Amino acid sequence: MHVDIGNALAEVATPGVSEAALERLDAEVADAHETIAAGMSNAVFGYASLNLPETTSASGIERAVADVDADAVLTVGIGGSALGARTVTAALGEPEHYVLDNVDPEHATRLLDSLDLPRTAVNVVSRSGTTAETLANFLVVREAYEDAGVDWTERTAVTTGETGPLADLADAEDLPTLAVPEGVPGRFSALSAVGLVPAAILGHDAEAVLAGAREARDTLSGSLFDCPAYAYGAVAVALERRGAHTNAFVPYAEALEPFAEWFAQLWAESLGKEGQGQTPARALGATDQHSQLQLYRAGRHDKVVTLLRATERDDRAIPDTDVEGLAYLGDATLGELLDAEFEATEASLAAARQPNVRVEVERVDARGVGDLLFSFEAACVLAGELMGVETFTQPAVEWGKNAARGLLGAGETEEAAAVRGKREYRIE
Known part of the structure; x- marks a missing residue:
């Protein structure tokens, strides 16, 4: 996985992170990595992941x-x-x-x-x-x-x-x-x-998925400047500290749309604690350029947009046409059009000073998805360390489970009683 944080820098975006702030943040990353590495070595709960x-x-x-x-x-x-x-x-x-x-x-x-x-x-x-x-x-x-x-x-x-x-x-x-x-x-x-x-x-080939994950694991180091996963997690935290409270996650590949849903759970359930945590929003490029992009470009400066794509893919030529105004498409492929849409979105956001981060993987295949899964898990663990939250717990989720069990008759619970005590103000 490769990460480009250029459009999240303060000279480009508002909010943004200065290069001096990145250097200071790197010291925090070094300390966090020591904790993560020790947790991995001792197979501590969560870090064992x-x-x-x-x-x-x-x-x-x-x-x-x-x-x-x-x-x-x-x-x-x-x-x-x-x-x-x-x-x-x-x-x-x-x-x-x-x-x-x-x-x-x-x-x-x-x-x-x-x-x-x-x-x-x-x-x-x-x-x-x-x-x-x-x-x-x-x-x-x-x-x-x-x-x-x-x-x-x-x-x-x-x-x-x-x-x-x-x-x-x-x-x-x-x-x-x-x-x-x-x-x-x-x-x-x-x-x-x-x-x-x-x-x-x-x-x-399940082994190929794990091989891609191992390649990503080998990039873990004590510096965000040497580790794409840590670069992503650190910059996400730095932007949240500066007001980017939403993370709009936009893959440019249909095959990665479920990955955005997986990311949303990972990011929300792990980091949404103690009044902190970015709200993940899911979109799909290029489809949602015709809907959500309006908000991401022209709305509040309270978000970072994560743009994810593969650099290699099978492609398909666009057939020639004599229709005036469309003939230019006949010299292109669907993949070239998708890349143009990606880069146009990225530039559009930067022009509006909306922070965005480019994430690239070579291909959407077994190795590629293994790389992405591991890299974003590592990014999330690092983010939790920098934020000082209990990354691997989910107390709010357990509250809802206890309430549902009580309502279904598995024993009275405090949470179920709270549900029954709902304040009503009905308008019919």
């Missing part, structure tokens, strides 16, 4: 699912138990990976009705095995298979912790079982079985 490129066994994952014969995969999970896997398969161009990560009944019914169940594997993921949304959806999926006369046990792989209802079910039914790695929060688990099982079932 950055060891996954070395500790995850691609061959072990492939052996575990070798007997799962399917042409499509349905992942049942939520949050980090689904977003990483979806990000990987999208980057690999895999169209036969489906995700059930919400308990919207109409959506669940439409999705299950659209699937060819005899040729679809089920990939159910929950560390605790007690996640309400995941277990509810899995029960619905299992019933759909039974109603269709399809043996779900021959098509189901489970990724979970050592104990819990899912672990017990997998043991009772002799299902292929993979471990959620110890010491790794869900949103940091894409480079483990949590994120790689669907790709492995569908015959993709």
